[in-house]
Structure formats: C-alpha cells, structure tokens
Amino acid sequence: MVAGAGGLGSTVLNLLVRLGIGTIHFFEFAEIDLPDLNRQVLYNSENIGKPKCRIAFENLKKINPEVEIIAHCEKIIEKTEIPEVDLVFDCLDNFTSRYILDDLIYPKGIPMVHAGVSSYFGQLTVIIPGETECLRKVISVEAARFDEKINKKIFPPVVTTMASLQVSEGIKYLTGDFKNLLYGKILVIDLLSNSFDVINIK
Amino acid sequence: MKINVKLFATLRLKLGVAGLEIETDKPVTIMQLLKLVSQKLNTDIIPELIEDGEIKVGTILLINGENIFHADKLETVITKECEVSVFPPSGGG
Numbered sequence: 001m002v003a004g005a006g007g008l009g010s011t012v013l014n015l016l017v018r019l020g021i022g023t024i025h026f027f028e029f030a031e032i033d034l035p036d037l038n039r040q041v042l043y044n045s046e047n048i049g050k051p052k053c054r055i056a057f058e059n060l061k062k063i064n065p066e067v068e069i070i071a072h073c074e075k076i077i078e079k080t081e082i083p084e085v086d087l088v089f090d091c092l093d094n095f096t097s098r099y100i101l102d103d104l105i106y107p108k109g110i111p112m113v114h115a116g117v118s119s120y121f122g123q124l125t126v127i128i129p130g131e132t133e134c135l136r137k138v139i140s141v142e143a144a145r146f147d148e149k150i151n152k153k154i155f156p157p158v159v160t161t162m163a164s165l166q167v168s169e170g171i172k173y174l175t176g177d178f179k180n181l182l183y184g185k186i187l188v189i190d191l192l193s194n195s196f197d198v199i200n201i202k
Numbered sequence: 203m204k205i206n207v208k209l210f211a212t213l214r215l216k217l218g219v220a221g222l223e224i225e226t227d228k229p230v231t232i233m234q235l236l237k238l239v240s241q242k243l244n245t246d247i248i249p250e251l252i253e254d255g256e257i258k259v260g261t262i263l264l265i266n267g268e269n270i271f272h273a274d275k276l277e278t279v280i281t282k283e284c285e286v287s288v289f290p291p292s293g294g295g
Contacts (some may be wrong), residue, residue: 055246146260
C-alpha cells in the first residue's frame with residue numbers, strides 16, 4: 001500500500017507498477033497543482049486541477065495493465081480502514097498524518113518504509129512491528145508544531161532519489177533480505193554535499 | 203572521554219561542518235555538551251537547537267542512536283564515550 005501519491009508516492013507507485021507488484025492500494029485526496037509537476041512524475045500539464053487519485057490510477061493502469069490497482073480517493077484519518085497488505089510505503093507530506101498512519105498499521109503488524117524530504121535532505125527508515133519501535137518513537141517530533149514549520153521548498157531530485165530508495169528497501173523486505181534492510185537505522189541523505197549517512201538507532 | 207558529535211542536514215549546511223570530537227574528563231549533560239561544541243566551533247549553536255529551554259521543534263538528538271526525548275532530554279548525562287547525532291528530520295513528501 002502506498003500512502004500518498006504526491007512527490008514520493010508518484011515515483012514509488014510508478015516503480016512498483018513497472019516491477020509488477022501484484023496488488024497495490026494507494027490513498028490520495030489532493031488535486032494536481034502546477035508546482036507539483038517539477039517532481040510528481042505521474043502527472044502532466046493537462047492534468048492540472050484534476051484529482052491525483054484518478055489520474056494516477058489511469059496512468060498506472062496504462063503502464064502495466066496486469067497489476068491490480070485499488071485507488072482510495074480519500075485522506076488517511078483515524079477512522080480509515082487500512083486494507084490487509086504486506087507493506088506500507090509512507091509517502092505522506094506531514095508528520096501529523098504519518099503518526100495517524102503509524103497508529104493504524106503498527107498494532108496490526110504491518111511494516112512501513114518511511115521517508116521524508118525537505119530542501120536538499122531526506123531520511124529513510126523501515127519500521128517493523130516486533131523488531132523496531134513505531135515511527136512515532138523512532139522519529140519523535142511534536143507533529144502539529146513541526147508541520148507548521150515544514151520547509152516546502154524541495155530540490156526535486158531528492159524526492160525521486162528517496163522514493164527510489166523506498167522501493168529498494170521495500171523489495172528487500174518483500175524478498176526477505178533483512179541483512180541489508182534499513183531497519184534499526186536511519187539513512188540521512190544530503191544531495192548538496194553528496195553525503196549518505198546511516199545512523200544506528202535503538 | 204571522547205564524544206563524537208555528528209551534524210546532519212540543515213545544521214551541517216549552516217555550520218559548514220559535518221562533525222567534531224569533544225574531549226572531556228567528566229560526565230556532561232547534553233546541554234553542557236552543546237556549549238562545548240559551541241566553544242569549539244566558535245559559534246553559538248544553542249539557538250539553532252534550543253528554544254525556551256527545550257529542544258527545538260524538529261530537532262532530534264541521539265546518543266548512540268537513542269533519542270534523548272525518551273531519556274532526560276537536555277539533562278541526559280553522558281558518562282562514557284559515545285556518538286551524538288544531531289538531526290533535523292525532513293517532513294515533506
């Protein structure tokens with residue numbers, strides 16, 4: 001399942017569909033805006049003002065008609081019923097929504113590939129119930145205050161880079177490669193100085 | 203003891219340094235450590251990380267990967283060699 005079909009989500013969905021991942025659920029409620037087009041690779045200039053959910057679904061089906069895609073044209077809230085899935089990609093754009101998602105899936109034992117981006121920077125970690133703490137504990141921020149201060153200026157290559165890394169970690173999880181999986185650690189990237197650091201976490 | 207301080211993302215950008223080593227002969231709190239870092243860098247990093255006596259919203263401090271938010275926050279005491287990571291997470295998507 002992919003939560004969000006914006007910057008991270010449109011690349012994650014694109015790659016997953018091309019890889020032929022059997023069934024993909026995704027959630028998205030926003031409409032396409034002109035500034036989205038510098039990084040949201042599922043959309044184009046003809047789609048402005050249209051719902052991302054519908055356009056993403058149509059384009060993804062064209063890429064690979066054999067993949068079953070279920071579009072949920074809604075925001076993830078506390079009451080959202082999360083489908084039975086093997087893995088969730090956190091492609092949301094704020095921590096308030098991320099913690100709601102975390103609260104919905106962690107108790108159900110569903111793992112999550114988290115990523116966040118800002119400016120030239122991004123971080124990524126895999127949350128696995130029973131093996132790691134939940135996202136809320138691994139990356140603890142006061143979500144409401146943090147979200148007010150999010151720097152919305154994003155260097156587009158950092159978004160597609162992080163999304164590709166999310167898919168890479170997702171494949172490792174789905175194929176059982178726990179040796180190389182980024183859990184129990186956070187990858188922090190900085191495309192300005194070209195640094196990729198892995199911080200071990202407890 | 204040696205404390206290896208690593209800085210990430212916007213902090214690295216602002217301060218122009220990725221990390222540094224602090225040598226101290228007695229236990230220090232995180233607050234004291236940040237003052238030592240400021241002295242060594244000749245730049246007061248406290249305003250970047252602390253607001254009204256608390257860790258600034260959007261800053262994560264880890265001691266050997268353990269978030270001080272779940273310990274004694276700025277009063278968390280470092281008693282042995284360790285790595286302190288200062289990391290402002292990115293929230294966008």
